[in-house]
Amino acid sequence: MINIKVNNTIHQFQVASSLATILNELEIVTNGIAVAVNQNIITKTNWSTQALNEGDEVLIIKATQGG
Structure with a gap:
């Protein structure tokens, strides 16, 4: 199993994905x-080829509307 941090929460996955x-x-x-x-922005076109490995940190930012 590998550990990947997603938005400051550690998740475990069976294999590198x-x-x-x-x-x-x-x-x-x-x-x-x-x-x-x-800390490197990944374009959506590269999501399927961007490999993740043990200890990587993923930050997901959601767009919001408002004023």
């Missing part, structure tokens, strides 16, 4: 979000 797979496993709605891995 892509960012897209992790978002899917965590049931994250992907519309209107930005994602960074280890």
Whole structure:
């Protein structure tokens, strides 16, 4: 199992996976979000190829509307 921190919460996964797979496993709605891995923004087109490894930190930011 590997440990990956997502928004300051550690999650355990069976194997190293892509960012897209992790978002899917965590049931994250992907519309209107930005994602960074280890403080590097990852474009949505690269989510399926961005590998995640033991100890990586993922930050998910959701867009909000308001005034």
